[in-house]
Amino acid sequence: MNIALWTAQGLLAFVYLIAGGLKVIRPREQLVATGRLDWMKDRSDAAVKAVGAVEILGALGVILPEATGIARILIPIAAVGLVIVQIGALRVHLSRNERQPLPVNVILLLLAAFVAIGRIVG
Template identity: 75%
Template sequence: MNIALWIVQGLLALVYLAAGGLKVVRARERLVATGSLDWMKDTSDAGVKAVGVVEILGALGVILPWLTRIAPILTPVAAAGLVVVQIGALRVHLARAERRPLPANVLLLVLAASVAVGRFAG
Protein backbone atom coordinates (compact mmCIF):
# COMPACT_ATOMS: atom_id res chain seq x y z
CA MET A 1 0.00 0.00 0.00
CA ASN A 2 2.85 2.38 0.82
CA ILE A 3 4.38 1.97 -2.64
CA ALA A 4 1.04 2.61 -4.34
CA LEU A 5 0.54 5.77 -2.29
CA TRP A 6 4.03 6.99 -3.17
CA ILE A 7 3.31 6.43 -6.87
CA VAL A 8 0.05 8.37 -6.64
CA GLN A 9 1.75 11.12 -4.61
CA GLY A 10 4.46 11.39 -7.27
CA LEU A 11 1.90 11.61 -10.08
CA LEU A 12 -0.08 14.28 -8.23
CA ALA A 13 3.08 16.26 -7.53
CA LEU A 14 4.14 16.15 -11.18
CA VAL A 15 0.73 17.18 -12.50
CA TYR A 16 0.19 20.01 -10.02
CA LEU A 17 3.76 21.28 -10.22
CA ALA A 18 3.51 21.49 -14.00
CA ALA A 19 0.02 23.00 -14.07
CA GLY A 20 0.71 25.42 -11.25
CA GLY A 21 4.10 26.36 -12.64
CA LEU A 22 2.60 27.30 -15.99
CA LYS A 23 -0.04 29.44 -14.30
CA VAL A 24 2.60 31.25 -12.26
CA VAL A 25 5.22 31.90 -14.96
CA ARG A 26 3.14 32.41 -18.12
CA ALA A 27 0.92 35.35 -18.88
CA ARG A 28 -2.80 34.64 -18.61
CA GLU A 29 -3.36 35.82 -22.20
CA ARG A 30 -0.82 33.32 -23.46
CA LEU A 31 -2.49 30.49 -21.55
CA VAL A 32 -5.93 31.49 -22.85
CA ALA A 33 -4.55 31.50 -26.39
CA THR A 34 -3.91 27.74 -26.15
CA GLY A 35 -7.68 27.27 -26.32
CA SER A 36 -7.88 24.68 -23.56
CA LEU A 37 -8.05 27.06 -20.60
CA ASP A 38 -11.14 29.10 -21.40
CA TRP A 39 -12.03 29.62 -17.73
CA MET A 40 -9.12 32.04 -17.51
CA LYS A 41 -10.91 34.49 -19.80
CA ASP A 42 -13.19 35.39 -16.89
CA THR A 43 -10.50 35.30 -14.21
CA SER A 44 -8.08 38.05 -13.25
CA ASP A 45 -4.32 37.68 -13.62
CA ALA A 46 -4.02 37.59 -9.84
CA GLY A 47 -6.67 34.88 -9.64
CA VAL A 48 -4.85 32.67 -12.13
CA LYS A 49 -1.53 33.20 -10.32
CA ALA A 50 -3.20 32.40 -6.99
CA VAL A 51 -4.54 29.10 -8.35
CA GLY A 52 -1.04 28.32 -9.63
CA VAL A 53 0.55 29.02 -6.25
CA VAL A 54 -2.01 26.82 -4.49
CA GLU A 55 -1.31 24.01 -6.96
CA ILE A 56 2.47 24.30 -6.43
CA LEU A 57 2.06 24.30 -2.66
CA GLY A 58 -0.19 21.25 -2.92
CA ALA A 59 2.39 19.47 -5.09
CA LEU A 60 5.12 20.14 -2.54
CA GLY A 61 2.81 19.25 0.33
CA VAL A 62 1.92 15.79 -0.94
CA ILE A 63 5.62 14.84 -1.11
CA LEU A 64 7.92 16.76 1.21
CA PRO A 65 6.39 16.32 4.68
CA TRP A 66 6.02 12.56 4.34
CA LEU A 67 9.43 12.21 2.70
CA THR A 68 11.31 14.28 5.25
CA ARG A 69 9.22 13.12 8.21
CA ILE A 70 8.92 16.74 9.25
CA ALA A 71 5.27 17.34 10.13
CA PRO A 72 4.07 14.34 8.07
CA ILE A 73 0.44 15.17 8.92
CA LEU A 74 0.76 17.93 6.32
CA THR A 75 0.85 15.36 3.49
CA PRO A 76 -2.74 14.15 3.90
CA VAL A 77 -3.80 17.71 4.68
CA ALA A 78 -2.24 18.87 1.38
CA ALA A 79 -3.95 15.99 -0.45
CA ALA A 80 -7.28 17.05 1.09
CA GLY A 81 -6.53 20.58 -0.10
CA LEU A 82 -6.06 19.28 -3.63
CA VAL A 83 -9.45 17.58 -3.35
CA VAL A 84 -10.89 21.03 -2.58
CA VAL A 85 -9.03 22.47 -5.59
CA GLN A 86 -10.61 19.85 -7.84
CA ILE A 87 -14.07 20.43 -6.40
CA GLY A 88 -13.60 24.09 -7.29
CA ALA A 89 -12.39 23.17 -10.77
CA LEU A 90 -15.38 20.90 -11.31
CA ARG A 91 -17.71 23.66 -10.18
CA VAL A 92 -16.15 26.19 -12.57
CA HIS A 93 -16.19 23.81 -15.54
CA LEU A 94 -19.78 22.70 -14.89
CA ALA A 95 -20.96 26.31 -14.55
CA ARG A 96 -19.29 27.14 -17.87
CA ALA A 97 -20.66 23.96 -19.53
CA GLU A 98 -17.11 22.80 -20.26
CA ARG A 99 -17.36 19.02 -20.34
CA ARG A 100 -13.94 18.15 -21.76
CA PRO A 101 -11.87 18.73 -18.58
CA LEU A 102 -14.29 16.92 -16.25
CA PRO A 103 -12.80 13.38 -16.50
CA ALA A 104 -9.32 14.69 -15.62
CA ASN A 105 -10.74 16.71 -12.74
CA VAL A 106 -12.56 13.66 -11.37
CA LEU A 107 -9.46 11.48 -11.74
CA LEU A 108 -7.28 14.01 -9.90
CA LEU A 109 -9.93 14.35 -7.19
CA VAL A 110 -10.05 10.57 -6.67
CA LEU A 111 -6.24 10.28 -6.60
CA ALA A 112 -5.90 13.13 -4.10
CA ALA A 113 -8.68 11.67 -1.93
CA SER A 114 -6.94 8.27 -1.93
CA VAL A 115 -3.70 9.86 -0.72
CA ALA A 116 -5.55 11.82 1.96
CA VAL A 117 -7.35 8.74 3.25
CA GLY A 118 -4.33 6.46 2.90
CA ARG A 119 -1.94 8.80 4.69
CA PHE A 120 -4.40 9.78 7.42
CA ALA A 121 -4.87 6.05 8.13
CA GLY A 122 -1.17 5.26 7.99
Protein backbone atom coordinates (compact mmCIF):
# COMPACT_ATOMS: atom_id res chain seq x y z
CA MET A 1 0.00 0.00 0.00
CA ASN A 2 2.84 2.37 0.83
CA ILE A 3 4.30 1.92 -2.67
CA ALA A 4 0.96 2.75 -4.27
CA LEU A 5 0.63 5.86 -2.09
CA TRP A 6 4.16 6.99 -2.91
CA THR A 7 3.50 6.44 -6.62
CA ALA A 8 0.31 8.50 -6.43
CA GLN A 9 2.07 11.21 -4.42
CA GLY A 10 4.92 11.34 -6.94
CA LEU A 11 2.54 11.58 -9.87
CA LEU A 12 0.51 14.32 -8.18
CA ALA A 13 3.66 16.26 -7.32
CA PHE A 14 5.00 15.97 -10.88
CA VAL A 15 1.75 17.08 -12.52
CA TYR A 16 1.05 19.93 -10.12
CA LEU A 17 4.63 21.26 -10.08
CA ILE A 18 4.57 21.52 -13.87
CA ALA A 19 1.02 22.87 -14.14
CA GLY A 20 1.42 25.28 -11.24
CA GLY A 21 4.88 26.34 -12.31
CA LEU A 22 3.67 27.24 -15.78
CA LYS A 23 0.83 29.30 -14.35
CA VAL A 24 3.18 31.17 -12.01
CA ILE A 25 6.06 31.72 -14.44
CA ARG A 26 4.40 32.33 -17.80
CA PRO A 27 2.14 35.27 -18.62
CA ARG A 28 -1.57 34.42 -18.80
CA GLU A 29 -1.77 35.61 -22.43
CA GLN A 30 0.99 33.18 -23.43
CA LEU A 31 -0.84 30.29 -21.77
CA VAL A 32 -4.15 31.25 -23.41
CA ALA A 33 -2.38 31.39 -26.79
CA THR A 34 -1.68 27.64 -26.57
CA GLY A 35 -5.39 27.08 -27.20
CA ARG A 36 -5.70 24.51 -24.41
CA LEU A 37 -6.27 26.87 -21.52
CA ASP A 38 -9.21 28.95 -22.69
CA TRP A 39 -10.66 29.14 -19.18
CA MET A 40 -7.93 31.66 -18.36
CA LYS A 41 -9.49 34.20 -20.72
CA ASP A 42 -12.17 34.85 -18.10
CA ARG A 43 -9.77 35.10 -15.15
CA SER A 44 -7.38 37.81 -14.01
CA ASP A 45 -3.62 37.41 -14.03
CA ALA A 46 -3.67 37.33 -10.24
CA ALA A 47 -6.28 34.55 -10.18
CA VAL A 48 -4.24 32.38 -12.56
CA LYS A 49 -1.06 33.00 -10.52
CA ALA A 50 -2.95 32.16 -7.32
CA VAL A 51 -4.17 28.85 -8.77
CA GLY A 52 -0.61 28.08 -9.82
CA ALA A 53 0.74 28.87 -6.35
CA VAL A 54 -1.87 26.64 -4.71
CA GLU A 55 -0.96 23.81 -7.10
CA ILE A 56 2.75 24.18 -6.28
CA LEU A 57 2.03 24.21 -2.54
CA GLY A 58 -0.12 21.10 -2.91
CA ALA A 59 2.63 19.34 -4.86
CA LEU A 60 5.20 20.15 -2.20
CA GLY A 61 2.74 19.22 0.55
CA VAL A 62 2.21 15.68 -0.73
CA ILE A 63 5.95 14.96 -1.03
CA LEU A 64 8.10 16.94 1.41
CA PRO A 65 6.54 15.90 4.75
CA GLU A 66 6.99 12.20 3.98
CA ALA A 67 10.42 12.68 2.41
CA THR A 68 11.71 14.67 5.38
CA GLY A 69 9.75 12.88 8.10
CA ILE A 70 8.56 16.25 9.38
CA ALA A 71 4.87 17.12 9.92
CA ARG A 72 3.43 14.12 8.08
CA ILE A 73 -0.06 15.33 8.97
CA LEU A 74 0.36 17.86 6.17
CA ILE A 75 0.20 15.14 3.49
CA PRO A 76 -3.54 14.40 3.75
CA ILE A 77 -4.24 18.11 4.24
CA ALA A 78 -2.37 18.93 1.02
CA ALA A 79 -4.11 16.06 -0.77
CA VAL A 80 -7.52 17.36 0.32
CA GLY A 81 -6.45 20.76 -0.98
CA LEU A 82 -5.71 19.18 -4.36
CA VAL A 83 -9.12 17.50 -4.31
CA ILE A 84 -10.65 20.95 -3.81
CA VAL A 85 -8.54 22.32 -6.70
CA GLN A 86 -9.91 19.59 -8.96
CA ILE A 87 -13.49 20.20 -7.85
CA GLY A 88 -12.97 23.83 -8.83
CA ALA A 89 -11.44 22.80 -12.15
CA LEU A 90 -14.35 20.48 -12.89
CA ARG A 91 -16.80 23.25 -12.07
CA VAL A 92 -15.04 25.72 -14.37
CA HIS A 93 -14.78 23.25 -17.26
CA LEU A 94 -18.39 22.13 -16.93
CA SER A 95 -19.65 25.71 -16.80
CA ARG A 96 -17.71 26.44 -20.00
CA ASN A 97 -18.93 23.20 -21.63
CA GLU A 98 -15.34 21.99 -21.99
CA ARG A 99 -15.50 18.20 -21.92
CA GLN A 100 -11.96 17.30 -23.03
CA PRO A 101 -10.13 18.06 -19.74
CA LEU A 102 -12.71 16.32 -17.53
CA PRO A 103 -11.18 12.80 -17.53
CA VAL A 104 -7.80 14.16 -16.41
CA ASN A 105 -9.50 16.26 -13.72
CA VAL A 106 -11.37 13.21 -12.42
CA ILE A 107 -8.20 11.06 -12.39
CA LEU A 108 -6.26 13.73 -10.48
CA LEU A 109 -9.16 14.14 -8.05
CA LEU A 110 -9.27 10.38 -7.41
CA LEU A 111 -5.49 10.18 -6.96
CA ALA A 112 -5.55 13.03 -4.46
CA ALA A 113 -8.47 11.45 -2.58
CA PHE A 114 -6.60 8.11 -2.51
CA VAL A 115 -3.56 9.82 -0.99
CA ALA A 116 -5.65 11.75 1.54
CA ILE A 117 -7.50 8.65 2.72
CA GLY A 118 -4.47 6.38 2.52
CA ARG A 119 -2.29 8.67 4.61
CA ILE A 120 -5.02 9.28 7.18
CA VAL A 121 -5.85 5.59 7.61
CA GLY A 122 -2.31 4.25 7.10
